[in-house]
Amino acid sequence: MARRRAQLVPWRVAGGVADEHANADAVVRETGWVFNNETGDDLTLSDFVMSGNKEVNAYMRVFGMNDLDTNSLSILEIGSGIGRMTSRFTKRFASVIAADVDAAFLERCRETVARHGEPDKLRTVHVADGHSIGVPSDSVDAVFSYITLQHCAHEDALQLTSEALRIVKPGGTVMLNYRTWVPADVVLQPAGTLVRALWKTKLVGPRIARQRWATRLGWQANRVAVDEVLSLVSQSGRSCREVLVFHNPSRRNLLASSPATVGGARPEERPLPRANKSHWWLILRLS
Template sequence: MTDQAFDADGLFDDDYLRFFAEPLEERADVETDLIWRLLDLEPGMEVLDLGCGHGRITGRLAERGCRVTGLDVTSAFLERARQDAAARGVPVTYVEGDMRSLPWGRRFDRVISWFTAFGYFDDEDNRRVLTEVSRVLSPGGRFAVELNNRDWIIRNFQPASVIERDGDLMIDQRAVDPVTGRVVTERTVVRQGLVRRIPFFVRMFTFTELRDWLLAAGFRTVTGHGDDGGPLIPDSRRMIVVART
């Protein structure tokens, strides 16, 4: 299973927001608090949100006084993010682009990658993302990446799940590929009587593997955290890795 399909346009579209935007918004204030604490953020800092989506984190960081830039590959997400920033009355710069080739120099004090926004490429390109993050961070800068904890996923693996929103359905059927280190998913969306199927995958990491990748990308120190920023343990559903240049 090394030649795996990935429908990026199908995965990140209005259906994604239909099923995920509301629950993500409900936890955004708590997650912003956590990011602020883990990265020791201060007003005036330059912050880059990689894979910013519809701007739920960027807008809140801007409200706290950070100078925020959000990058995403999906124009529809960015349009919604711009509307959110306008509604909040805060300045946020949104850029449509590829995280594998960032259009900045050594500019940012902090970079974040939240809600499994990392791991959608082959290993060479995933590593390139980390190298790019290291390149655009100022000396002493910090990077926080939040994603699934592989140890928890393997121990609690669910081959299928269903999300329902007012009669619409999102059905995920999953398999673990130990050769590529990915969870490979076929997503079926049933919305307003129409059926779509979207294949995609995401790379999983143990802390030690991702730590070594970050060190190889030019970071000096790397620490691991579990749910809510606590200790990383096998029962942590999520993993937050903080790296410093």
């Protein structure tokens, strides 16, 4: 059983809403904004999956995955949600493991992939405690996570990072997206703390967790520094051919206080104009 954590409340509530609807288009209209921030009465599952297809294609290209024969590789997606990106992964990879803290999302994910992807390639794994992934060590070629580690409790984000480092095969690739601090956090962080405190209350919590404005504030739970993650890479003992940190070009010197080498490689920064200013990506190519 997962510990009672405020960060998990909106996912459970959205998962409950996803569970209430038989119609996949209705699920996207009710809960799709949780994943891609789009709203509207005309939204369909196809539109939703299309947004994921575009993002998967763009990220695979910038992270160098198009240089590999991904059709023969496996990938683990941490925080798959209802399969917005997962369908595309099943089209591009030999096998896909979709992992999420919410079991109802995973059920929807299987349905999304059945309609828009290749369901025979999909396996789902429930991250019941928010930080342990029941997948063997050294068993997948690539690990990917997008807009998930910023919504977890800080400790869970770091433990999920360690899980990614444990599960990836030698020679594999890790692609993890995090959120770091921005000036607006002076307002956003206290507001988020307040919303998360309200989520825990039995009376108003579940109702507030269905509100888009509150959820967007409350789920901004976690900022992670580049150095924290790089020190996990060093502690993992994994050796790396390449350690890259991608971020919006307006951010500078995210590696200013990083060690000269991490896992045997020199960490390097790369500009990524499509990245949100508060986001950064860790890309590791293991030896």
